[in-house]
Amino acid sequence: MEPVHPEFAPDASLDRDEMEALQREIAERAVFRDDFEFDSERVWPVSESGQRELGDTAGGDSDAGDSPVVVGVDQAFLDDERAVSALVALRDGEVIERAHAVAPTEIPYIPGLLSFREGGAILSGFRELSVEPDLAVFDGSGRIHFREAGIATHVGVMLDLPSIGVAKNLLCGRPAASTDGLVEGERVAIEADGDVTAPDGTVIGYAVQSRQYDSPNRYINPLIVSPGHRVSAATAADLTLSCSAGYKLPEPTRLADKYADDLKSEIGD
Numbered sequence: 001m002e003p004v005h006p007e008f009a010p011d012a013s014l015d016r017d018e019m020e021a022l023q024r025e026i027a028e029r030a031v032f033r034d035d036f037e038f039d040s041e042r043v044w045p046v047s048e049s050g051q052r053e054l055g056d057t058a059g060g061d062s063d064a065g066d067s068p069v070v071v072g073v074d075q076a077f078l079d080d081e082r083a084v085s086a087l088v089a090l091r092d093g094e095v096i097e098r099a100h101a102v103a104p105t106e107i108p109y110i111p112g113l114l115s116f117r118e119g120g121a122i123l124s125g126f127r128e129l130s131v132e133p134d135l136a137v138f139d140g141s142g143r144i145h146f147r148e149a150g151i152a153t154h155v156g157v158m159l160d161l162p163s164i165g166v167a168k169n170l171l172c173g174r175p176a177a178s179t180d181g182l183v184e185g186e187r188v189a190i191e192a193d194g195d196v197t198a199p200d201g202t203v204i205g206y207a208v209q210s211r212q213y214d215s216p217n218r219y220i221n222p223l224i225v226s227p228g229h230r231v232s233a234a235t236a237a238d239l240t241l242s243c244s245a246g247y248k249l250p251e252p253t254r255l256a257d258k259y260a261d262d263l264k265s266e267i268g269d
Contacts, residue, residue, distance in 0.1 A: 071135070
């Protein structure tokens with residue numbers, strides 16, 4: 001899969017001001033509303049018992065018809081100079097393809113500029129995919145970002161691919177209510193504040209409780225979910241919950257995370 005907008009390529013040779021200016025351009029091009037053709041109700045299968053199905057092994061032959069292809073994306077670092085991007089494509093809950101790519105990390109980690117460190121490997125990974133994805137789920141932020149252009153937005157806009165970002169921690173913005181003690185399936189809106197370029201109070205994503213313990217002595221923090229491109233904030237939260245199959249992480253990124261760890265063990269040396 002080749003970029004539709006190569007002019008937004010994450011160029012690590014830019015200085016910080018230039019990177020931030022590029023992110024503002026990307027945010028202006030991003031579409032933070034539902035603009036996709038697939039049936040969101042068919043993103044993840046539900047068993048007869050009402051439980052979400054877990055992803056099967058690669059090569060599953062599903063009679064899925066028009067079920068969308070969902071790609072989970074995660075990264076791992078092989079060493080101080082190389083990142084590996086891991087992509088797992090699923091249709092109807094079954095893994096149909098895995099792809100990866102290794103690329104140099106040309107800049108250190110800088111909060112808010114993650115796509116310039118990891119974006120090259122991710123784009124190379126998409127070039128290795130033979131299937132055409134309908135939706136990408138990234139381990140990282142989308143609109144919940146200082147300039148509304150996290151890695152899910154940056155790559156989503158470049159590929160013009162519906163995308164969402166699923167992060168483990170809140171980068172910016174403020175929860176509209178307390179996120180403590182949420183029960184499984186609950187969500188709390190994340191609103192733009194003075195650290196975000198969106199108008200104050202704009203809902204830029206959600207804290208989503210994908211899983212929770214029954215015991216009051218054990219607690220799982222919510223995921224931080226935001227639209228990347230061509231998906232609304234509410235739909236991004238819905239899709240994340242629909243892809244959760246008994247784990248905290250949605251199944252596409254959980255499988256991509258596992259694949260990234262496997263790749264690190266295989267080629268890290």
